Amino acid sequence: MKALEITKPGAARLVDRPEPTPAPGELLLRIHTVGYCGTDLSTYRGRNPLVAYPRIPGHEVAAVVEGLGEGVSDWTVGEQLLVFPYTECGVCSSCLAGRPNCCKNNQTLGVQRDGVLAEFATIPAGKAMRAAGLGPRELALVEPLTVGAHAVARGQVTAGETVAVFGCGAIGLGAIAAASYLGARVVAIDVDDAKLDLAAACGAAERLHSIRDDLGARLNELTEGHGPAVVIEAVGLPATFRAAVDLVAFAGRVVYIGYAKEPVAYETKWFVMKELDIRGSRNALARDFEQVIAMLAAGRVPTERIVTQDVSLADAPTALANWDRAPGDVTKIHVQLRK
Template sequence: MKAIEITEPNAVRIIERPDPTPGPGEVLLQIDTVGYCGTDLSTFRGRNPLVTYPRVPGHEVAATVLGDGGEAGDWKAGESVLVFPYTECGACASCFAGRPNCCQHNQTLGVQRDGLLAEQAVVPHAKLMRAEGLSARELALVEPLTVGAHAAARGAVAEGEVVAVFGCGAIGLGAVAAAANLGATVVAIDVDDRKLSIAEACGAAISVNSSKDDLAARLSDATQDHGPSVVIEAVGLPETFRAAVELVSFAGRVVYVGYAKQPVEYETKWFVMKELDIRGSRNALAADFQSVIEMLRAGRVPTTEIVTHETTLADAPKALEDWSAAPGEVTKVHVRVAAS
């Protein structure tokens, strides 16, 4: 079978691998659609410290069950599924705390272990999820949207609050949609008017292009000078890390889901004076997946606008190269494997 391999930084190619065979407790999948993640882009650029090379990317997956190796539950051939891409050790502090999404020894598909950007794959049956009624495009969007939804959950977003979201990529859009679904007034912040338009379609009540508008003034107007109750940072820049702390309300919550690529210096008085809750957000829980599935079923997420580029397996290497060359033009790339 064919698969995509990031061989080393700035080198991606199609490779041939043996067809996989499921063992006991495993399910054989035909891969239908895989979304490229920002993590895959970082891997291609050589900027992902969690990755060793070569690496097959792919953890945003829509697939069809082909069969199993026995002892795999009630999965039937022909069922459409998505894949839960994380592992948990069950023996670290986070697992004991009931938060396996941040397992100390987690291995995400396509990051610490090979992913599923291939024609077929074998996965443990416990890592499959049903989402009846969703298309392949929607199934492949569940995971990235869920990472954003988990950030909203970490922020304990409540009805009536004002929530500001920095960054309107796929993860930020998931945070926007989830916070709006919880009844918050969402302020979407980006430097790209096209992405802000998508954020509005996801439920943002206010959009701010921070390269053109006075962000502090806009947030002040939206909150009667208090600042947003929750700020979710989904960009990963030192300036947005700092802005989250500076702009959030007193007694507010800041959630970091982006990764800053360099150390961040703060004016630490705001941590204490505002008595802030500053929370990290990593991956997602099964409950977050279910909430996003329900949002997609209800038509609350404009999937055709989020997926800005579609390609085939044969052209997947070039699509990754093109994304790296012009990242601002892309919100989400889907590789339609089954159509290749």
């Protein structure tokens, strides 16, 4: 079979790999659609410390059951599915606390182990998820949207609250859609007008351009001087890390999804004076997947607009290189392996 391999930083190519055979308890999948993730771009750039080369990327998946391993009885050949791409150890403090999404020993498809950007793949049957009524495009968008939805859950967002989201890429759009779905008033913040328009289509009530607008003044206007109850940071820059703390309301919550690639210096008095809850957000839980599936089924996310480009497997290496050269032009790339 053909697979895409990131051979080393700056180099991606198609390779031949043996077609896998499902072990007991596994499903053999024929892969339909795989979305490129920001982690794949980091791997291509050589900036992902969790990756060893060569690596097959891919964990945003729409697939069809092609075969059943011994002992699998609750799936049938031909069913469509998506993949829960995280593997937890079950024994670390995170797993024991019921938060396997941040497992100390987590392995995510396409990151710590090979992913599924190939014509066929095998997965444990327990990692496959049904999503009735969703097509391949929606199935492949569930996982990136759940990362934003999990951040909303971490922020304990409730109806009527004002939530500011820094960054309107695929992850930020998931946070915007999830917060809006819960009844919050969402303020989207970005430097790109087109992405701000897309954020509005995902449920943002207000849009702020972080270069043209005075963020502090505008957020105060929108919140009667209080600031947003929750700020979600989905950019990963020191400036936005600091801005989240500066702009959030007293007694507010700050949630970080991205992580800055360098140390961040804070005015720490705000941590204490505002009595802030500052929380990280990593991956997602099964219930976040269920919420996003419901959002997509309800038509709450403009999936056709989120996907910037569809490419074939043959063109996938070039698409990755082009994304590296012009990252601002891309919200989401889908690799189509089966028409």
